[in-house]
Amino acid sequence: MAGHSQYANIKHRKDAQDNKRGKIFQKLSREIYVAVKLGGANVENNPRLKLMLEKARRINMPKDNINRAINKASNKNETTNYEAVTYEGYGPSNIAIIINCLTDNKNRTASNIRSYFNKLGGHLAATNSVQYLFQTTGVIQFSSLLSVEEILELIIDFEIFNIEKNEDIIDIEVNPKQLNAVTNLLEKNNINDFISNEIVNIPHELITITDQQQIKLIDILLETIENDDDVLSIEHNFKK
Numbered sequence: 520m521a522g523h524s525q526y527a528n529i530k531h532r533k534d535a536q537d538n539k540r541g542k543i544f545q546k547l548s549r550e551i552y553v554a555v556k557l558g559g560a561n562v563e564n565n566p567r568l569k570l571m572l573e574k575a576r577r578i579n580m581p582k583d584n585i586n587r588a589i590n591k592a593s594n595k596n597e598t599t600n601y602e603a604v605t606y607e608g609y610g611p612s613n614i615a616i617i618i619n620c621l622t623d624n625k626n627r628t629a630s631n632i633r634s635y636f637n638k639l640g641g642h643l644a645a646t647n648s649v650q651y652l653f654q655t656t657g658v659i660q661f662s663s664l665l666s667v668e669e670i671l672e673l674i675i676d677f678e679i680f681n682i683e684k685n686e687d688i689i690d691i692e693v694n695p696k697q698l699n700a701v702t703n704l705l706e707k708n709n710i711n712d713f714i715s716n717e718i719v720n721i722p723h724e725l726i727t728i729t730d731q732q733q734i735k736l737i738d739i740l741l742e743t744i745e746n747d748d749d750v751l752s753i754e755h756n757f758k759k
Contacts, residue, residue: 551585604629608644610636612726612733632747635740673705722755
């Protein structure tokens with residue numbers, strides 16, 4: 520019985536991991552689809568698609584999934600339209616939450632997000648009622664052997680909020696309006712190994728929660744939201 524129980528536990532964990540991986544692939548397929556719809560299937564002429572494919576490669580997304588998303592978006596008879604939608608709300612202990620979605624049905628998504636908050640001790644807020652607690656920032660992350668000083672010299676004419684290097688990974692925070700221009704300049708200087716290139720919301724201050732019951736509620740809320748198929752990312756100011 521003990522051996523059977525151990526096998527069941529291992530299988531349960533593997534099934535959970537496979538399910539989570541499947542959701543990640545599903546969401547990235549949607550992003551690839553939108554990238555192709557907006558900029559075409561030619562990677563060289565579509566920086567957004569190029570970044571999505573690099574992301575897919577890093578997480579070992581099957582080529583069949585990638586090709587299926589590209590072919591579907593390239594089909595002129597394909598009529599599915601995804602919209603980017605952002606929701607703002609407050610969770611337990613009044614933590615601020617921003618939810619970025621990509622959906623083909625805004626009514627469904629809004630209803631789902633609202634129900635998660637209502638069931639788990641939070642509430643949706645009006646547009647821009649949470650945003651002021653965050654700074655919208657363009658974030659570029661890439662691998663390079665160049666030093667911070669050498670990178671900074673290349674992009675000195677732009678508004679750089681922060682630049683750091685950890686081992687061979689460089690993180691740059693820039694004015695979001697200059698994100699594409701900085702990325703293009705880096706590419707012209709033979710920097711191509713990008714990890715991320717996106718606009719994110721970084722909290723001005725983090726809220727530290729010590730109450731274990733509140734922490735558990737917050738964790739459940741964030742995990743529940745993240746598991747929604749329409750949700751691409753969650754940003755918050757919660758700190759344990």
